[in-house]
Amino acid sequence: MSKSNCTLLQVADVLRQNQKFVVMCHVRPDGDAIGCSVALAMSLREMGKDVTVWNDDGPGEKLAFLPGTDLVVKPPREPQDFDVAIAVDTSTHPRLGDAPAAVRSARVWINLDHHVSNTGYGDLVYIDVGAPATGQVIYELIRAGGMPFNLAIAENLWAAIATDTGSYQYSNTTARTFEIGAELIRAGVRVGKISEQLFQTHPRRRLELMRVMLNGMKFTCEARVASFALTRAAFTGIEGALPDDTEGLIDTLRSTEGVQIAVFMEEMEGGKVRVSMRSKDPRHDVCAICAKFGGGGHTLAAGARVNGRLEEVETNILNAIADAIHHQP
């Protein structure tokens, strides 16, 4: 299952032998992307390295509580020179957004990830598709390479792993993931406090969005598919609503008994629709469905950004899902 062309020790050697780094992760970053970027950057800084972290969208309001997230800035217009450029948690090069264009030179490109859909770009590639989160890969890198480790790094890795395992619930969560959880707690992570901020804190406008969704959701394919299409008008009608507020609403659709595929569609500015898809059954590969619309992800969790009007995209997506469900082996 390995798509790697090197070991973590080789990655650690390259980190040790160089001085000037840029760390990048995918646009619209989640807890795994930000947690990994910041954890790696902090460990490298503890080694005395010069480290820059770039992301088109910044760390986001929800993750700003994590120590070190102020390191994450937008890539500059003027390209810069580095020894090493590192991409974390990003399956395809274009998903890095504008950051690569701001790298004028880098002797080595490193690609650290856990996505099965990773295209293997870069010079040093380490993809552990058995890890539930890239956070687990970064933890192993830090430990295997004898790199600096402290509470702030542990908190960022906790955020990374907890986000991508849905708080230790998803099927790719392993005994090793739990052992790492124990180590992060021993490093001082306060489980209640960090979980509160990651999972149990939503702005009140989020409840409004939930109400809008509960009023507008649809059940198709004999109620095996639950979907909701959020219009721009409904979204902007909720005072203070931010793009991140819709994150995770899909889980409510997904959790409905009998539902096998959940879809959340969101009309965005500029005539695009952001589609998120979840499957409860590996026989329904939502990554394959999203790939038809130019997207990607995992078998059970995938997404796409699709051009077109919301109603049109909704029809096409629901048709593609119905096809997949009815032609399943």
Place this chain on the structure above:
Amino acid sequence: MSKSNCTLLQVADVLRQNQKFVVMCHVRPDGDAIGCSVALAMSLREMGKDVTVWNDDGPGEKLAFLPGTDLVVKPPREPQDFDVAIAVDTSTHPRLGDAPAAVRSARVWINLDHHVSNTGYGDLVYIDVGAPATGQVIYELIRAGGMPFNLAIAENLWAAIATDTGSYQYSNTTARTFEIGAELIRAGVRVGKISEQLFQTHPRRRLELMRVMLNGMKFTCEARVASFALTRAAFTGIEGALPDDTEGLIDTLRSTEGVQIAVFMEEMEGGKVRVSMRSKDPRHDVCAICAKFGGGGHTLAAGARVNGRLEEVETNILNAIADAIHHQP
């Protein structure tokens, strides 16, 4: 912090030296109560013991997927004789419901729990208030005592621990809890499958209840308190709604930014109101508030059953909370 009068090894010795057991847990049992009862019963049965498990309310629809939950039956009218009676996860004797009255004789009563409010009833008392779940206590008992352990037992202990930690999120979750999680996975627990059933499966009528709540919730005390009072009429208006369907709705109130105390009140048959209360801050001790109404629990999660009409109980409860908030040190 220990309220114990014995060690786990002493408990294990008593288990080994006797033959006929009854295991009981609190009425309206949750995953910790059922998981512990069944795990302990299965391990004792593997030792060749004769084991009965009683609960007034049975295992409940939601937990019926766990192996061995068919062992949990209602206590009979005709009292029976045992060597040992064991109460798990039950802070006070009355919370065992009708089960104790169905025990005509038992040489030894054992009380295994993790609740700080446990009154210490029974002959052998082992209360680990540092454990996030009684499931962790039962795991340690099985391991310390060299008792039988298998996948079915591991699944019940997973359900117990995951329920009471809110999927490894609450503040009492320890490094040891994560180590036990790793051991349960090594015993064969499939994290995705069991989490799906514990946390990610709700009947569609549950979404209806959520919608009713989002339409009726109240914010008081400068929006530091979020509350919802569910009338009997609203509840019975939802087709097929069962008492368990309201479980966990309070977490949605609790997760709202700025909310310090969340309260869910539910009008029950027979002129009673079931009150659930959650706090996000140890300075707001909801156990103390619920105690004023004859209830109990933990500092951050407590409950009570209160006589009276819903509106009247709601007023009294919200006043008691306002008092507590405004007189906090």
